[in-house]
Amino acid sequence: MQLRLISWFFIALNFMEYIGSQHASRVRRQGRMHPNVSQGCQGGCATCSDYNGCLSCKPRLFFVLERIGMKQIGVCLSSCPSGYYGTRYPDINKCAKCKADCDTCFTRNFCTKCKSGFYLYSGKCLEKCPDGLEANNHTMECANIVHCEASEWSPWSPCTKKGKTCGFKRGNEVRVREIVQHPSARGNPCPATSESRKCMVQRKRCQKEGKERQTKHATLT
Known part of the structure; x- marks a missing residue:
């Protein structure tokens, strides 16, 4: 009877050791698969590491590596920062760097x-x-390069002399046009927007001058 109890004791002890070894092996496998992975990540991370930051992002967010000194930290953003462009994949959305001379880009x-x-x-x-x-x-x-453009010339103005349209035989008439497109720095410059020319008209007395002479003649008589 006593021998039977001792046998059962060793059987139970071996079984407990087996269960413990299986648990330890499972813990070691999990550690190898997800080293330093933290639970309850923040900032849009789906999975994260205490040392490396975000390892993966929540849906629709972009994963990007930010350099802090000699170290790179993973972060998850709603849009890519300046100097990066975003690419969406079925399993992850990534931000990749633009070319060195490019500040913002649509693709590389x-x-x-x-x-x-x-x-x-x-x-x-x-x-x-x-x-x-x-x-x-x-x-x-x-x-x-944009060249200057001008409108068509206007009709010639009435022939005038010293601002009057009467009391002379030879005068000047003018016409004008507008600039409709100013040139760029290397474009052709704009032409003149006004020009004048000599003109001749049939001499006629100014109406005011004629009235003054009539009044003077009436006074003398």
Whole structure:
């Protein structure tokens, strides 16, 4: 009877040791699969690490690595920061860097704004604009050269002399036009917007001058 009790004791002890070893093995496997993974992540992280920050993001957020000194930390953002562009994949949304001369971009090969000292042209950043284009230092873009455009000439004005249209035979007449498109920096300059020429008319007395002579003649008589 006593021998039977001792046998049952050893059986139970071996069983408890087996259960403990299985639990320890499971813990070790979990540690290898997810090293330093924290529970209850914040800031849009789906999974995170105390050392590396976000490891994956919640749906629709973009994953990007931010450098802090010699270390890179994963963060999750609603949109990519300046200097990055976003790409959506079935399993993850990532932010990737634009080219070095590009400040903002749509894709790596299509820039939307260049860094200082570069001009934007067709999605590329150039130090000098191609022939036939000019550099706009305000928008920092390469633009087409714009030439001046003027409207048609107006009709010639009445022939005048010293602001009068009577009391003379030779005078001047003028015509004008408007600038409808001002030129760019390298465009053709604008032409004159007014011109005058000599004119001749049949001499006639001014109405006021005629009345003064009639009044003077009546007074003398």
